[in-house]
Amino acid sequence: MRDYYTITELTREFDVSTRTIRFYEDEGLISPIRRGRTRLFRQSDRQLLKNILRGKRLGFSIAEIREIMQMYRSPPGEAGQLRAIVRRVHEKREQLEQKRRDIDELLGELDSAEEACLTRMAELGVAPKVDG
Amino acid sequence: MRDYYTITELTREFDVSTRTIRFYEDEGLISPIRRGRTRLFRQSDRQLLKNILRGKRLGFSIAEIREIMQMYRSPPGEAGQLRAIVRRVHEKREQLEQKRRDIDELLGELDSAEEACLTRMAELGVAPKVDG
DNA sequence: AATCATTTTGACTTTTACGTCAATCTGGCA
DNA sequence: TGCCAGATTGACGTAAAAGTCAAAATGATT
Numbered sequence A, B: 001m002r003d004y005y006t007i008t009e010l011t012r013e014f015d016v017s018t019r020t021i022r023f024y025e026d027e028g029l030i031s032p033i034r035r036g037r038t039r040l041f042r043q044s045d046r047q048l049l050k051n052i053l054r055g056k057r058l059g060f061s062i063a064e065i066r067e068i069m070q071m072y073r074s075p076p077g078e079a080g081q082l083r084a085i086v087r088r089v090h091e092k093r094e095q096l097e098q099k100r101r102d103i104d105e106l107l108g109e110l111d112s113a114e115e116a117c118l119t120r121m122a123e124l125g126v127a128p129k130v131d132g
Numbered sequence C: 001a002a003t004c005a006t007t008t009t010g011a012c013t014t015t016t017a018c019g020t021c022a023a024t025c026t027g028g029c030a
Numbered sequence D: 001t002g003c004c005a006g007a008t009t010g011a012c013g014t015a016a017a018a019g020t021c022a023a024a025a026t027g028a029t030t
Helices: A007-014 A018-026 A043-057 A062-072 A079-124 B007-014 B018-026 B043-057 B062-072 B079-124
Strands: A033-035 A038-040 B033-035 B038-040
Touching (some): A018 A043, A043 B079, B007 B043, B018 B043, B062 B079
């Protein structure tokens, strides 16, 4: 476990550009500390970046990712706000469950597509690719 | 089962704009037939639209959606092309499985977030919301 | 201390996926 | 046949999410 990461270390680890990371900082999603001017990313910053990229893979916008990340923050003291968070958690959960259904459907169709290809290859007397 | 749908019927059913549907047509993802100038959408067109929107929900770009839809087409006759499709099916499958892991992780974190809220509410003596 | 590679900042540009608006064109019906 | 709601086309506009480039600052190294 390292203490700090430089920006380029993170760009290499996660295959994103420095511009992207700085953009997320501008958007308030990460707040690396500074030594002089240079950014130093702590474990927590690295983890946040990881979470952001996960959100991106799932097709969430920056605004949505920001909203999700706010749910993780330590719960506020006001009842209305707490209830609001719980409500948003439920909404996100539904969205995620929809996405999961979408994935399962799509996976099923990919299976069919592959099978059709393999069938066609068999008809042509073509050997299917073996890995290795 | 209807024979044809008008564009506005589809905009209502799927909550998208006519502009969006026309955009997908421009991109070659749908090809409704025409009566004069007006578009008529068959069941198959409606199904394609459904698939496109599913892809969007999963965060795929138009280009990716186009690629996915090409995998569904009736398999070509050339061995190299067949193998290429099979390869791309595998790639997509991996992406989808990654997304599924992402979803499961995120769902887990949402559970924690909700629990933290409920705990906090209990501390405050606030009644959790009951549906109904 | 000079140099060289990084980093930062700021500004401008680009791509994607549509939104918006105006003008034209129908198809159906009173 | 005249009208009108709905559809089409084309052009331009825009928000999001970065990409790109230049200039200045910094840090490490010889």
